[in-house]
Amino acid sequence: MAQVHIDESQFVDLKDKVTIITGASSGIGLAAACFFSSHGARVVAVDINAFPEADTNDNIVYRKVDLTKWNEQLDLFQWTFDTYGRIDVAFLNAGVAEIEDVFVDTFDGNGRLQEPQHKVTKINLLATINGTKLAIHFMRKQTQHGSIVITGSGKCFNGIGGTPMYAVSKHGLLGMLRTLAYDVPPEFNINVNMVCPFWTNTGILSPEHREKLASAKKCMQPANVPAIAAAHFSLNPKVHGMALYAACGKYTDIESGFALTRPIWIGAENHLDRVLFEEDPAISGFKTKFN
Numbered sequence: 160m161a162q163v164h165i166d167e168s169q170f171v172d173l174k175d176k177v178t179i180i181t182g183a184s185s186g187i188g189l190a191a192a193c194f195f196s197s198h199g200a201r202v203v204a205v206d207i208n209a210f211p212e213a214d215t216n217d218n219i220v221y222r223k224v225d226l227t228k229w230n231e232q233l234d235l236f237q238w239t240f241d242t243y244g245r246i247d248v249a250f251l252n253a254g255v256a257e258i259e260d261v262f263v264d265t266f267d268g269n270g271r272l273q274e275p276q277h278k279v280t281k282i283n284l285l286a287t288i289n290g291t292k293l294a295i296h297f298m299r300k301q302t303q304h305g306s307i308v309i310t311g312s313g314k315c316f317n318g319i320g321g322t323p324m325y326a327v328s329k330h331g332l333l334g335m336l337r338t339l340a341y342d343v344p345p346e347f348n349i350n351v352n353m354v355c356p357f358w359t360n361t362g363i364l365s366p367e368h369r370e371k372l373a374s375a376k377k378c379m380q381p382a383n384v385p386a387i388a389a390a391h392f393s394l395n396p397k398v399h400g401m402a403l404y405a406a407c408g409k410y411t412d413i414e415s416g417f418a419l420t421r422p423i424w425i426g427a428e429n430h431l432d433r434v435l436f437e438e439d440p441a442i443s444g445f446k447t448k449f450n
């Protein structure tokens with residue numbers, strides 16, 4: 160697995176980058192809003208909850224948006240594009256923990272089993288797919304390069320008990336990243352990458368959970384570790400399709416290790432079949448369609 164060193168001297172180039180950050184009122188998004196704006200980026204801080212007054216500055220504009228509402232997210236991107244003439248960075252970061260127990264049975268007034276609300280999937284997965292679509296739509300119109308950074312999780316590639324829908328949503332985002340890594344046409348001038356945090360000290364964890372993890376001496380990194388990875392992706396247009404695991408303050412490139420070890424975990428023959436028959440779109444016929 161490849162460790163990635165992030166060179167901090169590059170961050171002077173964040174100056175004037177028009178940057179949408181979702182989930183910006185807390186945790187990783189807040190750390191990103193502070194980090195980007197302190198380097199002169201023009202941050203559009205997006206959240207359903209108010210942006211903390213103590214953290215605001217002249218480079219941050221707060222927009223209240225419920226990302227699960229298509230029209231609100233569309234208006235956000237349209238407003239940003241109209242106001243600044245471009246969107247350099249979309250850090251699609253908002254998310255929630257396992258806030259609904261979809262396998263707990265609930266019944267309506269007639270005693271019929273109810274369909275789950277799928278809150279986690281709507282926020283973590285569908286709203287982020289919509290954000291990615293909107294970012295591609297607007298970034299394609301501009302001459303400047305556009306960078307999309309998605310917040311995944313260690314749960315992109317590990318199940319572990321207790322959070323089935325969270326794992327579904329994060330696995331889903333990784334699947335989208337892996338596809339777009341192949342399919343976003345180079346002429347769009349857009350790179351798409353993902354930061355996958357391990358335990359990070361934010362509002363997503365309950366105080367009891369944080370205390371338990373801390374007392375178990377698990378590694379709990381500060382929120383600026385994933386935020387700095389997002390800044391790194393924003394400034395490196397050639398880096399595309401990378402899922403960077405951010406754990407205990409260190410960064411590991413998951414996708415290069417994943418590709419390198421594929422003959423081991425899928426079997427050498429199966430690996431070859433996939434290379435031959437699936438990964439060349441001319442043979443497979445599979446390619447994401449854009450207008």
Ligand SMILES: NC(=O)c1ccc[n+]([C@@H]2O[C@H](COP(=O)([O-])OP(=O)(O)OC[C@H]3O[C@@H](n4cnc5c(N)ncnc54)[C@H](O)[C@@H]3O)[C@@H](O)[C@H]2O)c1
Pocket residue numbers: 181182183184185186187188205206207208224225226227252253254255256282310311312313355356357358359360361362363364
């Ligand atoms: N903290 C961790 O240990 C950890 C680990 C892996 C991945 N992540 C991911 O990091 C991302 C950021 O989470 P965090 O840890 O900073 O948590 P957080 O709770 O501190 O911040 C999440 C923010 O998203 C906002 N949000 C939620 N639903 C929204 C909606 N519908 N519309 C607009 N805003 C909405 C919340 O209001 C909140 O401000 C999430 O995608 C999370 O899954 C966190």
